[in-house]
Amino acid sequence: MDHSPLTVDYLGCAGRVTLPCDGTPVDYACVPYTAFPERRVPDSPMYLRQWTRPGTGATVQPAHSTDRTHLALGGTLTGMLDNALVDRITATLRSGRYPELAGLPGDLVGCLITDDRAFLFRSLFTRNTLFYKQSGNMLEWSSDPADLVPDALDRLDRQTIWRICRGDSLVAYPELGLLRPGHLMVFDGVSAKVIQYDRITPKPLPRGSTPRDYADRAWELLLAATRPYAHVGHIGLLLSGGLDSSAVAAALAANGAEVTAYHLGTDDPLADESGYAREVCRHLSIPFVPIMTDTGAGHVSEDWRFSHPYNHTGFRWLEQIVQRVRADGVQLLTWGRDGDLLFSPAPDYGVRDVLWGRLSWAEKSLMLRGLLCSRWTLDALLRSVRRSYSLAIDASAFGDHTRQPDFLVPMPGVPFELPDPEFVPEEQITDLALSWPHGVQFCSPMADRGLYELATGMPRAYRCIPYGGRNIDKPVLRLMLEDRLPPMIWRRHGRLWLGSPHENFCLNHPEAFTALLGPDSRLARMNIVDPERLAAVLGHPSSTRRNAESLICAAMTELFLRSLESRTSHSVRS
Template sequence: MDHSPLTVDYLGCAGRATLPRAGAPVDYASVPFAALPARSVPESPNYLRQWTKAGKHPNVRPAHPGDRAHLALGGTLTGVLDDALAERITATLRSGRYADLAELPGDLVGCLVTDDRVFLFRSLFTRDTLFYKQSGHTLAWSSDPADLIPDGLDRLDRETIWRICRGDSIFAYPELGMLRPGHLLVFDGVSAEVVQYDRITPKPLPRGSTARDYAERAWELLLAATRPYAHNGHIGLLLSGGMDSSAVAAALVANGADVTAYHLATDDPLADESEYAREVCRYLSIPFVPIMTDTGAGHVNEGWRFSHPYNHTGFRWLEQIVQRVHQDGVELLTWGRDGDLLFSPAPDYGVCDVLQGRLSWSEKRLMLRGLLCSRWTLTDLLKSVRRSYSLAIDASAFGDYTRHPDFLVPMPGVRFELPNPEFVPEEQTTDLALAWPHGVQFCSPMADRALYELMTGMPRAYRCISYGGRNINKPVLRLMLEDRLPPMIWRRHGRLWLGSPHENFCLNHPQALAGLLGPDSLLAGLNIVDPAQVVAVLGHPLSTRRHAQSLICTAMTELFLRSLESRTAHPVRS
């Protein structure tokens, strides 16, 4: 049994190097992380900054494992970062044995600066990444993309910003490179080579294994994945009341973790999940801390500043969570982030998954019969025999092009793309603007190699089973929780109207949105928002409800542009 604690003191890093260095020193410092605009980029031609939590000793080891190599990390480490581990990372990169990085004990990003090369790497299961850009013989990188775009307003991609306002979950800085999971970059002063050093290898159970077999094995692996968290003192859990976060809660308690559940509560009966979250905590005997979500005027705050657009509606709620856990002295906040990726139907789910799956003929007959009794038409089912047609994605909702919100200036032909799980903009923004400045680290125990290997090898048909006229999503997760949580949790079917509180905010505070998106807004100046149409949308309740999410996303994008304006020497306001 692994009793190693987790180390979450290393938040991220930033640096710049011109190669070859020819003996030029590296300006290295280990400093507490500060959100922009309090943080400035050093003027040194060669520098490296290791960002740590506020209140930690600035000389967190190892500052540099050798005089000629400088290392910085970010993410979650299982164990401690001592000289031996630093030297191991350094030797692995210098020798070109990149595949050995997959054996590092944790979910990490990092950089190593030597005399003749710079290495950037990102492990397969961390949500953190590094952004970079090359200019001649110089490479600059950072966990915060805003460090690399000092004149961002002058170089905006209008289509990208328009898409973010529409609701697309995409990166705002197309000119920057971004490390993908399981990849590293090697820069030698001339070129930057990107290498994949790690990938998921599916490891299914033996042929003939059932969905229940996968459920029991998944539980064993979740227990192993959460075990290190049990040795980290008091930790927090962001508990929605859904199956993913509830499964993490059950596994943490089974390992004896000292955990407190934090729940985003609402007085809107259409979106209230507190009954489920409270029952989980009662069943597991863990403290339940409901935090009443703010849908007042402060739901969108003109004082917020972002390094990247927060393309979601709940920034204020996460701000409340982070402030409360920080007040309670909690540094590690877990959640069920990877549950959908592990257990939900794949985006291209269809009849082909049943026909081609490693299933018995009796299982296939039952599943096909269930599909015939489901909400899908026979035409849809027949189309999904081919992998190119999906039952999981409502094609009518997307089509080849997505209808733009009424208040955006039309931009015909801009395609809609599904979110990329390798980079979630709102998660990165949450870290930079909220969590890291408060010394809080979000961690996903389900982001575990063995769990991913098992679930990617599992028959895809086990991710959704149609039975009795219902489509039962995450059946393996439901089986896993059958004897470990109350039936009201794992039998839960259907969804609440989680967007209702945000719609009510837009209905009750139209002046806040009209002020942000008016004629003097940066988005209006870029000809992305039509202020007259904003007023028209806000003037009709049904239209306001229909556009609520995109209204808030657009308002948050305006705040992002104002963040850029505050850092540029040439404001664009007329």
Template sequence: MKRGVLAMLGDARVAIAEAATRNRLLPVTKFPGLSLFVGEAVRTELLADGSIIVGDIFPRAGETCLASSDGWGNYLAFGRLGDILFAERAPLTGAALYWGRLGGGIICASHLALVEELPFDASIDWEFVAHGLAYRNLRTQRTGIAGITELLPGSRLKVDGARAQVEQIWSPWDHVGRANSLPMAEVASALEQQLVASVAAWTLGRGDIVLELSGGLDSSIVAAALAAAGARCSAITFATPGADGDERLYARAVAARCDIELLEIEHDDHTIDLVGPPTNRHFRPGAYAVLGGIDRAFDRAVGDREISIFGGIGGDNVFAFDNSVAPILEAADHFGYCRQTFRTMRDVARAANASLWDAMRLTYRARRKGPRRQWEQDRTFLAEGAVPDRPFAHPWDEGARGASQAKRNHVEAIRRILDFLDRPERWHDRDVVAPLLSQPVVEICLAIPSWTWVAGGRDRSVARAAFAPRLPPEVAWRRGKGRIESLCIAAYLRQRPALRELLLGGRLAARGLLDRVAIDGFFKRDNLDGNFDYFRLLEIADAERWVRSVEAAPGCGPSRDQR
């Protein structure tokens, strides 16, 4: 595994070295209490404070990082604080790391495959499965494997003998300050400069860069930032037979404007397998099967080339794409019901293609209802009483108290996209960079008032203003987005009998988690115009596929209900 990480904090065991050898990991260094192995493509660095950096770390100021707190990136840090061993994960873009007890120590691993054959209880956590079905994209430290915990971005695991404790070292709420009223030009300029600088940092030491360029605003901004940073790269865009998923005209315009070579790849529903086992097993449900066509098309185009994949993932989330009336409420709390607030109301209505009356009515209703207190629950196709009433806790929950609904929405959106960073199969064991989620960029965006993001009646208005001079106008100011509904419907209808068998005869149904009657009734429907509940069935099918793959894995014991 080229980018695997395996470590033992505490009592080192021969089995760890054997697992590392089996997966072609190389020893980095060993000091008392730590055994660390990484893949051949993983960068390592020793900092002045004695900690070992695994991955990329970029200084926030100056030319070097004396300690991990001096930098940002996608790093993991391992080291000592007195008698305490620690593993630390960078905020936001930190590489994934999972940990659990093994013998007298703590085992840490980046991938499930690295620990599948080690002697620990790898049964499925069914409480997690039920929770994941009800609270979509709510990623907490809990995983689908009993006894295994994820070290979340911006947190540190401290091990002192038999004790293990996790502390949060970064929070988005520290960057959500009191709203300011800087001019749009000034805010946009600051965002542009920081994003270009962050992209330039990511390109250091990377040779063959391939940009996934959809033609939408977010990936186009990354293209413009790469060009501004003087990076040499190529781009790849994917097109479906249906017009809704064909954005080649926009991608071509951006590639021409940024002087980037563009490869165009077509794919259709016949390359999508909605029922087969996932290619790779993960600590929690991973790849979305419905995106398998893109994954396979990418692999055909790129093959085994050693590349760095850049993309626009996270743009909607970081650039505060919020189609609610929350910016109006935040403006009213800050300015009172004056000209600025009514201007925001007009902007929100225009951005949503709604009337001013609709915006006023929904604002009044939202004010009376108050802020949403917890993650939204979805019980569609789930059995009554089978899922938890409350979501699992997350370190960022605490800071939400006292925050406006707009800022809660912004932080929640960032949390949602962090659940996607390791899902696509085409990214497995590859060098993937999400520049829009760079820590300095996110911190700037969190401080921007919500009403500024909708100024002029356009979503993501600050980002648009920042990069409009570098992009074709038809891309910088476009309102629509490419979609793949026609492709998804075709894949669903073609594989509907197999999906029905997978769900109604599967492990989730046997556990009593699913509403069999509702699911069977939906499978009998032929007219799906305007009804997107089939997406929900595909999400549930992904969870079923994951459960079956884990139960069939070597070294992973049966679920507790099967013993």
């Protein structure tokens, strides 16, 4: 395994190509990333832009190997981009040996332009993606979807925007394609063919292995995954104090990484996790930097600009984090993002996972007795023998998502879909609107092939063990941390009321939503927000609290619509 340091200079890319080439040269340049809407799409009929971290200037060179092939990358690269790696990527794509892309050193997204073809590719674990659209023999793509839809306001789908205001995780531009992890697209001027070149191959431990065996192996893999971070200088860790980020902290410390933990604190005792995060840092002897979350009037700012709706409640808090880590000279910000996907109960968890899992009879007997003592009814347990019923996700788990927000114009029958882990809007827009303009990259050490191969091969019943009337989630992760962190961390059960701070903001600042979502708002003009219903919701504290998450999602969507309008005026000024 390569333990070279990570290179984070390459953020993303954008381009346009018409094939077959008629001799028109490709306008190719390496340019520091500029946030929307200041960034302008080139007028060139054939162009490629490699976005780099602001401040890198001429120190980052374009990655093309000849005048007739042009390569641009994004993501985190293990080691340095040299001519040998450029030639390797070029030869792999041109020869059609696509599975070899899985062996590239890092988590990358990229594009290659040749005389007769254009290739877009995305590795299995990169946070970045590419959006694209085809118009005849022309293909356009970008890490930022707004680059591809110049008249977006006239082409947005009302139901899609309504669902985003509700809180659904969707792409706001239905006409655009989205490159999925482990896929590439080949465009030859006639058609665009999407090919899956990489996937996870489950690699379970030998039959008879216990949760402790999986915990020991997971720790070895996490150590290996975090080792490159020990060679990049000062890095940051977004530390909540939960199991996932605490596990990353322990592995980074074990590898001797120069890491500082940043924790979002709150003066709301219902959501305060600082005691856990502080204890992790004390035990591991790493610096602890608490940052008090802003729940004042600036929690939602009319100055923000977005190229896609930011579908979450915490943009202001991430803004505080990014501003602080940038001031500290940190370029790489890690977190425990993939812990839930690796170790939490599967969405369709049920008794069937115990009955037909690769478990010993003693384990099955113990878990079945535990399930009978759990919060689930006997009827629910019997129904979960079938794959069509889930104990982990039932109707009550959807909560406010299945209910139509009280301030939106009713739209009966609009379905709710589980979030797509391959496209998380708030992560994409955090990069485009916040971290990239500050020269910071988010990176998840748990997004590691070995860990995913282990976790997908692990018996699903090991993700949740019912015992003593409680459901112990992430038991493998808890066992991993048992002798590495204090008991108050790995024995922690249940969650605090993490929604309390943003609910309190909504209660204390109704005027912000009146200004953003009132009769003159773009959402009201689209007949999505009902101003009378909005006034009724903001006039009753219980209604405000119940609709808090959707209120913030709608406010951020309104800022997105205003951003699209501001792009037009910005282009005129330019």
